[in-house]
Amino acid sequence: MFTKILIANRGEIACRVIKTARRLGIRTVAVYSEADAGARHVRLADEAVCIGPAAARESYLVGDKIIAACKATGAQAVHPGYGFLSENEEFAERCAAAGIVFIGPPVAAIRAMGLKSESKKLMDKAGVPLTPGYHGDNQEPGFLREQADQIGYPVLIKASAGGGGKGMRAVWQGEEFAAALASCQREAASAFGDDHVLIEKYLQRPRHIEIQVFGDTHGNCVYLFERDCSVQRRHQKVLEEAPAPGMTPERRAAMGKAAVDAAKAVGYVGAGTVEFIVNQDGTFYFMEMNTRLQVEHPVTEMITGLDLVEWQLKVAAGEPLPLAQEQLAIRGHALEARIYAEDAAKGFLPATGRLLHLAPPAESLNVRVDTGVEQDDEITPHYDPMIAKLIVWDENRERALARMLQALADYRIAGVTSNVAFLARLVACPSFARADLDTGLIEREHDFLFPGAAGNEPPRDAWLLAALAELLRDRNYGQAHAAASGDPHSPWHLRDGWRANGAARREILLRADCCEKRVTAAYQPGGNGGFRLELDGQAALAAGQLNDDGNLRADLDGRRLTVTVVAAGEKRHVFCDGMSFIFAAIDPLFHAGEGGGAEGGLTAPMPGKVIALLAEAGARVEKGAPLIVLEAMKMEHTLVAPAAGTVKAFCYAVGEQVADGAELLEFEPTT
Numbered sequence: 001m002f003t004k005i006l007i008a009n010r011g012e013i014a015c016r017v018i019k020t021a022r023r024l025g026i027r028t029v030a031v032y033s034e035a036d037a038g039a040r041h042v043r044l045a046d047e048a049v050c051i052g053p054a055a056a057r058e059s060y061l062v063g064d065k066i067i068a069a070c071k072a073t074g075a076q077a078v079h080p081g082y083g084f085l086s087e088n089e090e091f092a093e094r095c096a097a098a099g100i101v102f103i104g105p106p107v108a109a110i111r112a113m114g115l116k117s118e119s120k121k122l123m124d125k126a127g128v129p130l131t132p133g134y135h136g137d138n139q140e141p142g143f144l145r146e147q148a149d150q151i152g153y154p155v156l157i158k159a160s161a162g163g164g165g166k167g168m169r170a171v172w173q174g175e176e177f178a179a180a181l182a183s184c185q186r187e188a189a190s191a192f193g194d195d196h197v198l199i200e201k202y203l204q205r206p207r208h209i210e211i212q213v214f215g216d217t218h219g220n221c222v223y224l225f226e227r228d229c230s231v232q233r234r235h236q237k238v239l240e241e242a243p244a245p246g247m248t249p250e251r252r253a254a255m256g257k258a259a260v261d262a263a264k265a266v267g268y269v270g271a272g273t274v275e276f277i278v279n280q281d282g283t284f285y286f287m288e289m290n291t292r293l294q295v296e297h298p299v300t301e302m303i304t305g306l307d308l309v310e311w312q313l314k315v316a317a318g319e320p321l322p323l324a325q326e327q328l329a330i331r332g333h334a335l336e337a338r339i340y341a342e343d344a345a346k347g348f349l350p351a352t353g354r355l356l357h358l359a360p361p362a363e364s365l366n367v368r369v370d371t372g373v374e375q376d377d378e379i380t381p382h383y384d385p386m387i388a389k390l391i392v393w394d395e396n397r398e399r400a401l402a403r404m405l406q407a408l409a410d411y412r413i414a415g416v417t418s419n420v421a422f423l424a425r426l427v428a429c430p431s432f433a434r435a436d437l438d439t440g441l442i443e444r445e446h447d448f449l450f451p452g453a454a455g456n457e458p459p460r461d462a463w464l465l466a467a468l469a470e471l472l473r474d475r476n477y478g479q480a481h482a483a484a485s486g487d488p489h490s491p492w493h494l495r496d497g498w499r500a501n502g503a504a505r506r507e508i509l510l511r512a513d514c515c516e517k518r519v520t521a522a523y524q525p526g527g528n529g530g531f532r533l534e535l536d537g538q539a540a541l542a543a544g545q546l547n548d549d550g551n552l553r554a555d556l557d558g559r560r561l562t563v564t565v566v567a568a569g570e571k572r573h574v575f576c577d578g579m580s581f582i583f584a585a586i587d588p589l590f591h592a593g594e595g596g597g598a599e600g601g602l603t604a605p606m607p608g609k610v611i612a613l614l615a616e617a618g619a620r621v622e623k624g625a626p627l628i629v630l631e632a633m634k635m636e637h638t639l640v641a642p643a644a645g646t647v648k649a650f651c652y653a654v655g656e657q658v659a660d661g662a663e664l665l666e667f668e669p670t671t
């Protein structure tokens with residue numbers, strides 16, 4: 001077995017491989033780009049080598065740099081993960097030439113499976129079922145039309161050099177065929193430089209079911225059952241599960257045999273996946289073979305109890321497969337959700353930013369989180385915006401679904417837009433819940449999955465909890481400030497809203513996607529330090545404790561709630577009742593004076609400390625000019641001139657505390 005391996009990847013897969021290597025007592029070398037200098041996989045590895053700038057084409061995709069890092073550190077083998085160089089036959093060859101073991105299949109297998117038409121011929125020869133159609137070299141239009149007529153409409157014209165759904169055209173009747181063929185050939189020529197096409201029977205409502213295979217260097221090859229990956233968006237997998245719902249033992253054995261025959265046909269060694277397109281009646285046809293460890297391999301690990309990376313390392317070191325086919329069995333059901341930094345409501349636009357709050361669900365025998373990031377890490381535009389893979393297991397699909405919903409509800413992310421809420425809707429949607437699966441599920445369930453802003457209106461509790469958290473955060477800040485000051489018992493530090501003329505009231509303005517609401521808060525002197533909140537004309541008594549992690553133990557009208565409210569800039573993320581809601585806390589300071597007339601002064605709508613005066617007394621200023629900076633609730637708030645005018649005088653000096661409502665400066669608007 002190796003004593004040291006290099007992981008030629010980043011993110012969650014790099015961390016995942018390091019975890020297994022460490023468990024096996026194998027030392028690990030990470031490679032990282034300059035943008036990943038502080039990345040989790042670098043911290044987890046025993047050694048790390050910088051391989052260049054952020055751009056993958058100058059770092060993670062440069063085989064020479066990977067090989068040089070192996071030589072420099074004495075790594076005996078390289079694990080390519082997935083993506084990057086994992087299916088690059090030239091890199092595999094260069095590793096072999098350098099005496100470095102490439103943890104993956106032989107080069108010939110990568111090459112054979114990389115060419116779609118070649119792979120189909122190999123599969124056909126191995127007796128693997130192919131989609132009914134014509135895959136030959138005769139491209140004469142009249143001949144192809146005859147083939148289509150024989151196959152029966154609808155048919156699918158596919159560019160032979162295409163892939164991932166590119167260069168496919170459905171034809172529903174013979175009269176349309178010639179024009180569709182010409183268009184497909186033109187597109188294929190321009191997109192792939194090859195206008196060769198194949199014609200297939202068009203499978204409507206297909207499923208994507210793939211078989212995990214494993215071969216060793218001793219002629220053994222087994223299948224580790226199937227994964228259903230039908231829930232995709234634009235050919236990107238979103239949810240995966242194992243075993244496939246509705247799979248019969250007979251069908252499983254037939255698909256497993258076909259996959260093993262396919263692997264043996266190319267002398268496969270290592271982890272591989274044979275993908276099938278499957279009709280609703282269960283008939284299946286070869287689609288393609290992937291010569292790498294798949295992103296979704298954890299669901300197979302969860303139902304078999306195996307570690308596929310351990311198998312990869314052992315096989316690459318020349319050891320036989322740890323188990324024979326008859327020793328493999330399925331137990332329970334597993335689901336995987338890919339957690340991404342993307343905005344589902346905006347066409348899944350990738351999101352970037354800092355993970356100001358990142359609290360995954362607690363891991364257990366039922367919940368696994370494979371991630372490459374930690375709180376305060378940056379999601380950058382350089383790489384795939386995956387935050388994590390969330391994998392759950394339970395005894396059956398129904399219980400696994402419940403696990404997934406709970407785990408998604410417990411996955412708290414603030415600072416970067418994520419798809420967690422979308423994933424929760426997807427798992428809960430009727431089609432998925434009853435396993436009515438096909439590759440068009442997301443489109444079919446569009447209205448349920450994308451309810452729009454109106455459908456997203458936060459419930460009353462969420463508004464009240466957000467407001468309560470604002471008040472408690474401010475109170476905590478005042479108490480911390482008092483404790484740190486020279487005069488901790490000064491009444492000026494109190495944030496209980498005391499007023500000579502009766503308890504103060506505060507307005508908290510919150511804005512959600514759908515709408516904006518004002519919560520009026522009246523401090524309840526004495527008692528439990530609670531508040532009387534009013535929202536939409538309805539009152540509620542609220543009290544609670546908010547800790548620095550955003551955990552809020554609240555009492556709303558006698559109901560005890562434990563939720564999380566995280567402040568990230570102006571955003572307030574409320575995680576409650578298995579859902580998350582985002583508000584913007586509109587800072588009255590910033591908009592002070594923007595309301596009615598601007599005459600007179602500017603008052604502090606909340607307690608704070610003056611930390612900067614940005615104009616001279618007597619100066620003439622334009623509307624919007626910054627005048628004074630207050631520090632309140634751990635944040636800086638800049639007051640701006642509500643109109644063009646003259647700053648007559650400031651009422652406080654830098655460093656002085658100001659109470660809620662205090663006159664901050666005299667301002668004379670230009671008439």
Ligand code: MV4
Nearest residue numbers: 131156163164165200201202203206208232439
């Ligand atoms: C098909 C098909 C229906 N009928 N072939 C999409 C990309 C490549 N993986 C093959 N694909 C398809 N081939 C026939 N004869 C539907 C698809 C397809 C698809 C297949 C698997 C997973 C997701 C998909 C999404 C759209 C279309």
